C-alpha cells in the first residue's frame with residue numbers, strides 16, 4: 001500500500017534525540033529555544049513560542065488574546081476538530097462560516113455577515129496547506145477590530161502573495177508526526193507582539209514567569225527537547241520537502257483526468273499537506289476509496305463530518321446547522337498520497353489507479 005502519509009526519520013533525527021538524552025536537558029531546553037528561533041525565520045515573525053501540540057498552541061493563543069466566555073470566534077467548519085475544540089476550551093463560542101468550493105477554505109465573502117458585537121476573533125484554517133484569502137480576512141478584521149488567529153497547522157512554509165502564513169495574525173502550527181515539518185508531537189505560536197508572547201509563555205508553563213511563582217492559571221503545554229531536536233533536523237529539510245510535495249502535486253494535477261483535481265489559487269504558494277480530489281458523493285466515493293485501497297493506493301477522508309455535526313458541537317446546540325458547500329465537501333473529498341517520500345513509480349501507480357475510477 002502506498003501510505004497516505006509517511007514521516008521521514010533519518011540518521012540525523014536519531015542522533016539528535018540521542019544527544020538530548022545524553023545532555024540530560026529534556027524539556028523546554030536549548031533545542032526548544034533553537035526551534036523557536038528557527039520558526040521566526042521560517043514564518044518571518046519576530047517571536048515564536050513552542051508548545052506541546054498544535055491544539056495547545058491554538059488554545060493558549062486564544063487565551064492570551066483574552067478570549068473567553070461570552071465571546072464568539074468565527075471559523076471554518078471544514079477542518080480537523082482541534083481548530084474548534086480550542087475555541088470551546090476557552091469557553092468562547094465558535095461561529096461557523098461556509099467554505100469556498102474551490103479552495104476548501106473559509107469563504108471570505110460570508111464572514112462579515114457573521115460578525116456580531118460579541119465577535120472577538122477570526123480563526124481561518126489554511127486547509128491542506130493552501131493559504132486562505134488573507135487580504136479579505138485582514139480587511140474585515142481591521143474594520144471590526146478583531147484578532148486573527150491563523151490555524152496554520154497544515155501549512156508551514158505556505159505563502160500568500162509572497163508573505164508566509166503565520167505572519168498575518170497570530171500563527172499556530174502543528175509539528176505532529178505527519179505534518180510538513182514534524183517533531184513527532186509539538187506546536188508553535190508565531191507573533192510580533194512581545195507582551196502577547198510573554199502571556200503565551202506563562203500559559204504554557206503553569207502560569208509562571210519566575211519559578212514557583214504562579215501569576216496566572218496556566219497549563220503544562222511545554223515542548224520537550226526530544227521533540228524539538230527532531231523538529232530542528234526536519235526544519236532543515238522543510239524547503240526540500242515542500243518542494244517535493246509541490247512537484248508531486250503538479251504531476252498529479254497534470255495527469256489525473258477522471259476526477260476534480262485541487263487548485264493552487266493565483267498568488268498562493270500551496271505546500272500540499274494534503275492533495276484532495278473530489279468525486280461524486282455517496283456510493284461513488286465509497287467505491288472509489290475501496291477501489292483505490294484494493295489497488296494499493298492509500299487514501300484519507302479529511303474530513304467526513306462538518307465540525308458542527310461532531311458530538312461536542314451537537315451537545316452545544318449546533319445540530320441543526322447546515323452549510324451547503326461544507327456538506328458537499330465532506331461527502332466528495334478523497335485525499336491521495338502527496339508526501340515527499342513518494343517515488344516516481346508510486347506517482348504513476350496513483351495516476352493509473354485514479355484514472356481507472
Ligand SMILES: Cc1ncc(COP(=O)(O)O)c(C=O)c1O
Pocket residue numbers: 053054055056079080082083125151153154173174175176186187
Ligand atoms: C487544521 C488543524 N488544526 C489543528 C490541529 C491540531 O494539531 P495537533 O494534532 O498538533 O494538536 C491539526 C492537526 O492535526 C490540524 O490539522
